[in-house]
Amino acid sequence: MLHFIFQLPIDSATLARIDADDVVVFFESALFKLLKTGVFSELLTEKLKTNRLCVVADELVVRGIAADTLLCGLDIIDYTELVNLSVSNTLIQSWT
Template sequence: MLHIIDQFPISPETLAHTTTGDTVIFTDNAVYAVKQSDIEKTLLEKTYTHINLCVRKADLLLRNISNRDLFRGVAVLDDSDYQSALQQEPAVRSWN
């Protein structure tokens, strides 16, 4: 299942709705959730290990976040990739 999350901070209940193999795309301010910061990094990376984690390139650029600032394993999607993901996934659940 495809999940699109656009608000930050992200509540734990939102991620609790994901299952192994789901794809989560963080858009808008939610891209801050995958930015490496401090000691929370290890805990958050473990939280995200069961899902395919993506962010929109346009949202990173607007917030001046570089790819180097992201957790390891986060896929950066351009507009074409984002549209493909929306078309390929059988169901979309948006958490705003």
């Protein structure tokens, strides 16, 4: 399954609904939860062991977030890869 997470707040209950091997793409203000210093950094680091967590490069630029401030292991993708993920996943859950 592919998950799109857009807005804050992200809570642990939302993250618990993400199964192993699901792919998650973060957008908009949800990107701020991916910072190394974020409240969910430990929980998201654990998710990285079983899930692919992604951000779109242009989303980082728009918000002025440097890649080196993000959790290690996140995939920074472009819009072509986002389309590929959307096509290859039959189920998509949007968390807004």
